[in-house]
Amino acid sequence: MESTRGQLLIAGPALVDPNFRRTVVLVVEHSAQGALGLVLNRPSESTVGEAVPELEGLIESEERMFIGGPVAPTGVIVLAQFADPDPAGLLSFDNVGLLRIDTSLEDPPAVVQARAFAGHSGWGPGQLDAELEQGGWILEPATGGDAFCQQPEQLWSEVLSRKGGSYALVARMPPDPSLN
Numbered sequence: 001m002e003s004t005r006g007q008l009l010i011a012g013p014a015l016v017d018p019n020f021r022r023t024v025v026l027v028v029e030h031s032a033q034g035a036l037g038l039v040l041n042r043p044s045e046s047t048v049g050e051a052v053p054e055l056e057g058l059i060e061s062e063e064r065m066f067i068g069g070p071v072a073p074t075g076v077i078v079l080a081q082f083a084d085p086d087p088a089g090l091l092s093f094d095n096v097g098l099l100r101i102d103t104s105l106e107d108p109p110a111v112v113q114a115r116a117f118a119g120h121s122g123w124g125p126g127q128l129d130a131e132l133e134q135g136g137w138i139l140e141p142a143t144g145g146d147a148f149c150q151q152p153e154q155l156w157s158e159v160l161s162r163k164g165g166s167y168a169l170v171a172r173m174p175p176d177p178s179l180n
Contacts, residue, residue, distance in 0.1 A: 001129050003030045006093030008146060009037060009128075010138040010159055013170055019070045022156045025121050026079070026142050027128075028092045035128040037121040038079055040147060041155040042067040048116050052076050058099075058108045059116055066152070069121030077117045081144055083110035096147050113148045138167065 009025040025037040044051075049061025055078065068077055078099035082088050087109035089100035095112075103109065123131070131137055140159055149155050160171035 001032060001126070004035070004128065004132070004139060005030045006142055008040075008140045008142045008159060010140060010156065012136055012138055013173060015136045020121075024146065024155045024159055025069070025137075026092060026147055028079075028098060029090055030128060032125060034125050035123040037123075038068040038077065038117050039066070039121060040149065041152040043152050044118065046118075051118070052116060054105050055116055057105055058111065059114045063115070066115060066117045068117030068119045071120050071122040073119035075119060077120055078114055079117060079147060080109075080114035081112040081148065083112055092147075093142055094144065096142075096144055115148060138163070 004027045007027050009027060011020050011023045015021060020039075022041075023039045024041045025039050027035060027037045029036045043064040044067050046065045047061060048055050048059045048063045048065055051065045053061070055076075058078065058080075067073075079096065080088070080099055082095045082097065085091055085095040085097065087100065087103070088095075088097035089103075091097035099109075099114070132139070138160070140163055146155065146159065149158075157171040160167045
């Protein structure tokens with residue numbers, strides 16, 4: 001098992017599970033015990049101010065909540081780019097990681113940017129490795145620009161285009177090729 005921590009999982013065209021169709025998932029943790037990720041390109045209709053007003057000191061109230069995945073959809077996870085990575089609960093790559101669950105929101109750590117997610121994506125031991133072997137996911141190193149992109153609806157196509165070659169062709173595929 002090779003860890004994919006800090007990588008993007010880009011849903012391949014054959015991945016039709018509605019939870020992950022055309023998604024880009026940041027792998028926050030991947031070990032022998034399983035994996036945890038956040039879907040980066042599924043903004044919700046709710047704002048942070050509406051859903052979790054307690055986070056307004058850390059994230060602008062008008063910012064959209066994101067749907068991190070189908071696991072624990074009522075739980076909230078904050079992904080942040082930390083000014084100093086020491087207060088992070090778990091780092092995915094560089095200084096990007098998760099806010100510690102015991103962080104005081106009255107005196108939050110300094111962050112460059114942050115985003116709130118309802119739920120997360122999770123895989124049991126060996127499950128993500130098996131999905132990668134079956135070709136359901138395409139891997140690409142994550143960047144801060146991916147984690148906090150301003151146009152999340154375009155992230156799937158943008159990351160595939162960045163990979164180039166045949167991936168760039170997949171990026172231009174219509175959502176339902178049979179209608180083409």
